[in-house]
Amino acid sequence: MNYKNFDRGSLLVILATLVLFVIALFLKGFTHDFLLEAAVFLVSVKLIMNAYKNIEATKSLHRKLDKIYEKLEKMDSCKK
Numbered sequence: 001m002n003y004k005n006f007d008r009g010s011l012l013v014i015l016a017t018l019v020l021f022v023i024a025l026f027l028k029g030f031t032h033d034f035l036l037e038a039a040v041f042l043v044s045v046k047l048i049m050n051a052y053k054n055i056e057a058t059k060s061l062h063r064k065l066d067k068i069y070e071k072l073e074k075m076d077s078c079k080k
Contacts, residue, residue, distance in 0.1 A: 010051070017044045 021041040028034055 014048060
């Protein structure tokens with residue numbers, strides 16, 4: 001995992017979510033509410049994972065577009 005893709009705000013949200021989950025775990029224990037807390041935590045993790053995948057997909061798309069642009073520039077310079 002490349003942490004350069006996350007800004008400080010995202011890392012702060014990740015840390016806060018984890019801390020709040022652990023606090024809720026100790027305060028509520030392994031009761032019915034634990035399942036609710038775990039579900040909220042898992043939803044947060046899923047959103048973070050999707051954000052990371054979107055960043056990676058965008059970077060990949062930019063690299064591919066840059067290659068296409070370079071080839072078009074070469075073709076244009078050859079025609080002149």
